Amino acid sequence: MCQKAGGAPFAAHVGAPVESLIWTRGEPSEFESSAGIFRGFCKACGTYLYFRREGGKRQSMAMAAFDRAADIPLNAELGIESRWPALAPLPIEQVTSEEENPEGLDAIRESNKQHPDHDT
Template sequence: MSEPAQPVLTGGCQCGAVRFALSAAPSKISICHCRMCQKASGAPFASFAEIRNEHFTWTRGKPAAYQSSSIAMRDFCSACGAPLSFRRIGSSKIEIMTGAFDRPDRVVPTLQFGTESRLGWVGTIVNLPSKTTLQSYGPENMSQITSYQHPDHD
């Protein structure tokens, strides 16, 4: 009997009630600017990593789901509200929100969809002045902040 393979990527919601693992690399990583994805993510765009269902599993808890259109379901954590996925009804694939991965730096988008709704300022944000969290709050305030977020690992 062989040991199960180590997951390629893992992730979960903000509170840790729902966790997932991928046993293969995503087949596509994209950004969607459509208005439905903007509203579902509460952000100017959503970013997804597509994976075949047989290479994906919920490893802790099960997400709640919302049917956002006649063709799609969106999964989210019922405890913390974190958006987790987009699924076409009846599809053999699931698209996981890239921010939900423990290592989002490993899921780099290579294409965009829904560009008719892309906000004009999205392409210029890299040029905005920026600060780290430490620079924004200062060390004295940072030492007083306690995060309740689940760590980026099991």
């Protein structure tokens, strides 16, 4: 889902407490990509900005949307079960989303509103 949302082989995020976020150029728009999962984007240009869970205390901000994104360290890789074979493993902690939230994956699949990976 992160690949689809970001239009790339992976989505690089940095977590931030929701209460510490301040939007300086208006409020972003959101798309509920599956039940209780929201993806934020700039309503003026469409830039992908974040991923959040309904009621969550943290928000996963798109690293490439930061002014100095290359300065943000990579600490973990999630969802490695969908890693593209051509991409070598990164030298960081690697976790699959299946290990992290096995019971939630079926619920996400059932309520996913993103375009599927096949013609409809």
